[in-house]
Amino acid sequence: MIIAIDGFSSTGKSTVAKRLATALDFIYVDTGAMYRMVALTAVREGLVHAGVLDEDALMGHLPELTLGFRRGEHGENLAVLNGELVEAEIRTMEINRIVSRVSSIPAVRRQLVAQQQRMGLGQNLVMDGRDIGTIVFPKAELKIFMTADADIRAERRLAELRSKGDYTVSLAEVKSNLLQRDAEDQARVDSPLLKAVDARDLDNSHISPDEVFQTAWDWAKEKM
Ligand code: DC
Numbered sequence: 001m002i003i004a005i006d007g008f009s010s011t012g013k014s015t016v017a018k019r020l021a022t023a024l025d026f027i028y029v030d031t032g033a034m035y036r037m038v039a040l041t042a043v044r045e046g047l048v049h050a051g052v053l054d055e056d057a058l059m060g061h062l063p064e065l066t067l068g069f070r071r072g073e074h075g076e077n078l079a080v081l082n083g084e085l086v087e088a089e090i091r092t093m094e095i096n097r098i099v100s101r102v103s104s105i106p107a108v109r110r111q112l113v114a115q116q117q118r119m120g121l122g123q124n125l126v127m128d129g130r131d132i133g134t135i136v137f138p139k140a141e142l143k144i145f146m147t148a149d150a151d152i153r154a155e156r157r158l159a160e161l162r163s164k165g166d167y168t169v170s171l172a173e174v175k176s177n178l179l180q181r182d183a184e185d186q187a188r189v190d191s192p193l194l195k196a197v198d199a200r201d202l203d204n205s206h207i208s209p210d211e212v213f214q215t216a217w218d219w220a221k222e223k224m
Contacts, residue, residue, distance in 0.1 A: 004133035148204040
């Protein structure tokens with residue numbers, strides 16, 4: 001069984017996806033982390049100059065990348081790039097600024113979508129991202145599309161950055177980055193962020209994480 005969770009940035013997709021996967025004993029795959037690992041490679045290889053990405057040079061590095069995940073001590077999902085734990089490095093504002101650009105490159109999407117589809121072969125999983133219910137698993141048994149008010153999303157994302165020790169960005173900067181990423185994710189030509197026709201809407205603006213989980217859990221049980 002495949003559960004696809006799509007939606008805008010910071011709508012709480014990963015929180016509900018992780019909880020659902022744990023409760024159902026399914027594998028959880030955070031596809032945003034995979035695009036973030038490619039973006040980290042671009043930064044590390046010095047391919048971003050004044051906000052402009054050298055796409056051709058990045059293409060040359062794609063075949064060398066092994067994107068994976070490891071279970072942390074507390075059962076958390078940690079991003080691993082070529083064997084190196086990069087969970088903290090992929091969640092910075094520097095990566096937030098470039099990741100939508102990286103994820104709009106068709107060759108990057110082709111490689112990552114193929115890997116994501118292989119992960120679903122013969123396995124029960126919960127996968128979150130932007131194109132899971134439309135492109136990666138159009139036949140997913142359950143599709144959820146998450147939304148939330150932009151101010152609430154910005155506050156949640158700021159709290160997350162603060163909890164990781166980042167005090168350099170303001171709420172306004174976080175909100176503007178979120179809105180810009182939403183616009184870029186919706187506008188890209190290759191597999192834009194789009195609600196699948198058969199996805200169920202889940203608005204996470206004014207309900208608690210427990211209520212979000214309960215709704216998703218009830219929907220999953222209905223399908224099982
Ligand atoms: O979910 P996130 O914020 O970690 O995702 C990071 C970026 O990757 C986001 O700007 C959109 C992109 N992305 C995508 O294009 N397709 C996916 N399936 C997942 C993420």
